[in-house]
Amino acid sequence: MADEIRRLSEELARDPASPVYLQLGEALRRGGQLDLALKVALRGLERHPHEADAHDLLARIAVDRGELERAFDEWDMVRRIAPAHLGARKGMGYVLFKQGKYTEAQTYLSEASELDGEDETVATALAMVRVKLREAEGARGAQGARGAPGADPSTTSLEHIEHLEHLEHLSLFDEITVGGEHTALLLDATGLVMAGTYVTQDGRDVAQEIGAELSGVSDEARRAMRHLGLGDWSSLTVETDAAVVAMAPMRDDALLLVAASKAMPLGLVHRVLDRCAERATAWLKQGGA
Amino acid sequence: MKTNLTPIIAALTRQRGVRGSLLVDETDGVIIDATLHVGMKGPAFAALAASLYRKARLSADAAGLGGVTFLRLRATEGHVCAAGKNDMVLVIVADAHANIGLIRMEMLKALERVVL
Numbered sequence: 001m002a003d004e005i006r007r008l009s010e011e012l013a014r015d016p017a018s019p020v021y022l023q024l025g026e027a028l029r030r031g032g033q034l035d036l037a038l039k040v041a042l043r044g045l046e047r048h049p050h051e052a053d054a055h056d057l058l059a060r061i062a063v064d065r066g067e068l069e070r071a072f073d074e075w076d077m078v079r080r081i082a083p084a085h086l087g088a089r090k091g092m093g094y095v096l097f098k099q100g101k102y103t104e105a106q107t108y109l110s111e112a113s114e115l116d117g118e119d120e121t122v123a124t125a126l127a128m129v130r131v132k133l134r135e136a137e138g139a140r141g142a143q144g145a146r147g148a149p150g151a152d153p154s155t156t157s158l159e160h161i162e163h164l165e166h167l168e169h170l171s172l173f174d175e176i177t178v179g180g181e182h183t184a185l186l187l188d189a190t191g192l193v194m195a196g197t198y199v200t201q202d203g204r205d206v207a208q209e210i211g212a213e214l215s216g217v218s219d220e221a222r223r224a225m226r227h228l229g230l231g232d233w234s235s236l237t238v239e240t241d242a243a244v245v246a247m248a249p250m251r252d253d254a255l256l257l258v259a260a261s262k263a264m265p266l267g268l269v270h271r272v273l274d275r276c277a278e279r280a281t282a283w284l285k286q287g288g289a
Numbered sequence: 290m291k292t293n294l295t296p297i298i299a300a301l302t303r304q305r306g307v308r309g310s311l312l313v314d315e316t317d318g319v320i321i322d323a324t325l326h327v328g329m330k331g332p333a334f335a336a337l338a339a340s341l342y343r344k345a346r347l348s349a350d351a352a353g354l355g356g357v358t359f360l361r362l363r364a365t366e367g368h369v370c371a372a373g374k375n376d377m378v379l380v381i382v383a384d385a386h387a388n389i390g391l392i393r394m395e396m397l398k399a400l401e402r403v404v405l
Contacts, residue, residue: 224337224341228333228337230365231367236345238359239359239360240358241358242354
């Protein structure tokens with residue numbers, strides 16, 4: 001990564017008008033050097049103000065910096081410059097999803113799906129949005145049933161909000177697992193899901209099945225390490241034909257599991273695992289709710 | 290005793306940070322061939338590594354993720370890596386600071402050359 005950044009920086013220094021700033025900005029973003037990535041993207045935009053990919057890069061950097069509004073505006077700009085830009089629809093859908101605007105998110109992701117029906121990340125994101133919409137619908141239904149004749153409207157409204165808050169565990173890792181490229185689950189000692197989702201392309205949440213099957217592997221890892229004298233295990237990565245699954249032990253014998261597409265570099269999968277572990281640790285410290 | 294697999298296994302053990310490499314029968318965990326540094330308990334290691342790989346393979350399959358191509362277990366004092374082919378598992382144990390990227394590549398290459 002460092003070599004690539006050096007090579008791209010030198011190339012850009014030789015020719016400041018080169019479009020290589022897009023690769024450099026992306027490499028810096030992936031490496032977590034967000035301030036530098038932002039600088040490179042902004043300088044690139046000064047020279048190429050109508051370059052859709054430059055606005056797309058700026059939007060992705062903004063997401064990583066937690067600036068969702070800015071990201072949305074940049075992707076909106078991309079959409080104006082390049083109406084058929086897939087990344088802009090995906091990004092806008094993601095921002096709206098993060099903001100809890102599931103119906104609007106579904107609109108943009110459906111448009112993205114129309115642009116490229118083969119894109120797995122769009123299908124996964126769309127499936128997640130539909131799960132959330134169904135959950136919200138279910139919560140409204142439950143509230144409607146409780147709030148039937150004679151109920152105090154203010155009380156039912158509060159219950160409704162509390163009910164939705166109980167669903168927050170599903171999105172514990174959403175900020176880290178950007179764009180549906182990977183997914184994360186937190187399992188308890190018995191393999192039951194505590195947080196996170198694992199949604200298939202057809203919209204089924206298979207977190208429980210995946211968790212139950214894979215949590216047994218960590219027992220085996222623990223047993224092996226005890227006998228081999230290599231100390232405590234800190235991560236287990238399994239590459240399969242379809243995906244890469246990385247696991248890490250958590251407090252109280254809980255297990256964190258991150259699954260990513262095979263196309264994702266292994267190093268990046270481990271970074272995502274580490275970030276999810278930090279998030280899960282903080283969440284468990286707060287009592288896991 | 291040397292077999293026609295010994296050069297392949299021995300080459301892996303010569304990688305920096307590798308303490309030992311073994312070719313193990315996945316089903317019963319018995320060593321087919323191995324090159325180990327002094328002090329390593331080969332049979333116990335082979336049985337545990339094969340069991341771990343087998344469990345991972347069966348679990349991944351049950352979870353609909355397909356066959357396992359590579360497995361890496363990281364611990365505070367080292368790594369265990371495994372790659373399988375035709376009911377055999379190629380396993381290495383390495384130091385905590387070993388270059389796992391390189392070892393992974395060499396293991397996958399070595400596995401291609403293993404013919405029984």
